[in-house]
Amino acid sequence: MSNELREHLIRLFESNIRLDGRKFTDYRPVKVEVNVTNTAEGSARVMIGKTDVIAGVKVEVMEPYPDTPDEGSIMVGAELLPLSSAEFELGPPGQKAIELARVVDRGIRESKCLDFKKLYIKEGEKAWMIVVDICTINDAGNLLDASSLAAIASLRNTTFPEYKDDKIDYKKKTNKKLELKDIPLSVTVIKIGDKFLVDPDSDEEKAIDTRLTVASLSDGTLCALQKGGDYPLTSEDIAKMVDIGIEKGKELRKLVK
Amino acid sequence: MPYKERLEKRKFDETRKIEAKVGVIPNADGSSYFKIGNTWAYAAVYGPRNLHPKFLQDPSKGILRCNYNMMPFSSSGERVRPGGSRRSKEISLVTEKALLPVLDLNEYPNSVVDVFIELPQTEAGSRCAGICAASMALADAGLTMKDLVCAVSVGRVDDKLLVDLDYSEESYENGPVADIPIAIMPNSNKITLLQMDGLVSKDELKNLLEMGKKVCKDIYEIQKKALKDKYKREAK
Numbered sequence: 001m002s003n004e005l006r007e008h009l010i011r012l013f014e015s016n017i018r019l020d021g022r023k024f025t026d027y028r029p030v031k032v033e034v035n036v037t038n039t040a041e042g043s044a045r046v047m048i049g050k051t052d053v054i055a056g057v058k059v060e061v062m063e064p065y066p067d068t069p070d071e072g073s074i075m076v077g078a079e080l081l082p083l084s085s086a087e088f089e090l091g092p093p094g095q096k097a098i099e100l101a102r103v104v105d106r107g108i109r110e111s112k113c114l115d116f117k118k119l120y121i122k123e124g125e126k127a128w129m130i131v132v133d134i135c136t137i138n139d140a141g142n143l144l145d146a147s148s149l150a151a152i153a154s155l156r157n158t159t160f161p162e163y164k165d166d167k168i169d170y171k172k173k174t175n176k177k178l179e180l181k182d183i184p185l186s187v188t189v190i191k192i193g194d195k196f197l198v199d200p201d202s203d204e205e206k207a208i209d210t211r212l213t214v215a216s217l218s219d220g221t222l223c224a225l226q227k228g229g230d231y232p233l234t235s236e237d238i239a240k241m242v243d244i245g246i247e248k249g250k251e252l253r254k255l256v257k
Numbered sequence: 258m259p260y261k262e263r264l265e266k267r268k269f270d271e272t273r274k275i276e277a278k279v280g281v282i283p284n285a286d287g288s289s290y291f292k293i294g295n296t297w298a299y300a301a302v303y304g305p306r307n308l309h310p311k312f313l314q315d316p317s318k319g320i321l322r323c324n325y326n327m328m329p330f331s332s333s334g335e336r337v338r339p340g341g342s343r344r345s346k347e348i349s350l351v352t353e354k355a356l357l358p359v360l361d362l363n364e365y366p367n368s369v370v371d372v373f374i375e376l377p378q379t380e381a382g383s384r385c386a387g388i389c390a391a392s393m394a395l396a397d398a399g400l401t402m403k404d405l406v407c408a409v410s411v412g413r414v415d416d417k418l419l420v421d422l423d424y425s426e427e428s429y430e431n432g433p434v435a436d437i438p439i440a441i442m443p444n445s446n447k448i449t450l451l452q453m454d455g456l457v458s459k460d461e462l463k464n465l466l467e468m469g470k471k472v473c474k475d476i477y478e479i480q481k482k483a484l485k486d487k488y489k490r491e492a493k
Contacts, residue, residue: 135375
């Protein structure tokens with residue numbers, strides 16, 4: 001990121017202008033498609049402007065963790081595929097991919113929208129493990145929100161395969177759907193200079209001072225937060241960012257059927 | 258029991274339904290997807306760009322680097338663990354060799370052309386779909402090419418010779434099966450990928466290669482149309 005571009009962006013922000021003409025609290029056009037790949041038990045593709053991600057769910061049967069013998073679990077993985085940006089490289093997930101996966105994971109896990117107790121098959125022996133994998137197709141900024149939206153949309157159309165005689169038959173799908181009690185959604189609010197904005201494109205993302213990812217439920221309760229960026233925030237900043245996050249979350253939630 | 262009928266009444270020399278599109282990944286220098294039946298391959302080309310680490314550089318020409326990867330949810334069975342396998346490494350290698358003969362990388366010393374193939378959904382024929390997608394993406398990136406590369410699997414199921422085996426045919430249990438992925442350069446009819454597993458006679462192989470070449474010509478037309486369509490879309 002050149003300093004010139006950052007200064008240029010900040011100058012524009014002073015006159016309330018974003019490079020692509022959006023308002024500070026506008027998303028680019030958001031598109032959610034479900035059931036995009038039939039090899040997954042549930043899947044969704046989210047496009048925010050030119051950002052494009054696919055999330056797919058596979059279910060596995062695991063031995064429950066010793067401290068929660070009557071519960072299943074969820075795992076979220078994210079891959080920043082080198083196909084989706086010249087800046088991503090082959091190899092094991094780096095810090096950015098791991099943070100992305102963990103922020104999406106916490107947004108879902110801590111919302112308690114998924115009842116882990118309903119995922120157990122046989123106490124202490126067998127339980128469902130729900131694995132969500134996020135793959136990036138094109139990174140044009142704001143992978144965090146796109147991924148969280150894709151993850152929850154893919155979970156919402158997940159159906160279980162048949163499980164018989166200790167074996168999963170992935171070819172036989174049942175009518176049993178994965179139950180979700182709410183739709184937790186993450187909105188990342190960024191701060192550049194003294195302005196707050198949502199849905200940064202690639203340039204804005206590189207110019208940020210700070211970002212705050214706000215995951216919230218439909219009634220406005222917060223379920224996860226993650227601050228990023230190199231600069232500190234004041235309590236007033238955080239209050240404003242949380243308000244924006246909850247408000248925009250309500251709009252995004254309408255796109256998840 | 259002889260093999261009589263294919264799924265969905267497909268003819269023995271008929272491929273599954275094909276869909277191809279070029280220019281699907283804005284960040285890439287060239288990109289495409291290629292769908293054949295339930296198999297879906299994306300390809301993105303980045304480069305020619307600087308090659309690091311430096312000791313890999315060739316001062317006389319550019320190099321081609323391909324990576325084939327199945328997304329974790331792309332198999333109809335268990336989740337595919339991320340990070341690559343022996344299988345995906347080998348497919349990356351043969352893909353590279355299948356594409357190299359159409360490229361002229363002499364103009365790009367010390368550089369690399371990266372081809373990333375990603376599969377969101379697979380059901381047999383994924384390496385061939387990857388090669389078809391990659392060759393369109395290379396053309397989309399504007400690289401100098403002698404030809405496109407078209408790939409399909411041919412094979413034998415029991416007493417029948419056929420093209421584009423699906424999963425049920427690859428895993429047919431009531432008779433011998435041979436699965437032969439091939440890639441050809443459609444203008445010179447030369448073969449750039451040939452692998453086989455299974456049992457087949459010399460004469461059958463000869464016939465199968467001819468069947469494959471014929472089908473590859475149809476694939477070639479689909480690839481060319483997809484490339485032209487991108488520019489029609491952009492002109493609008």
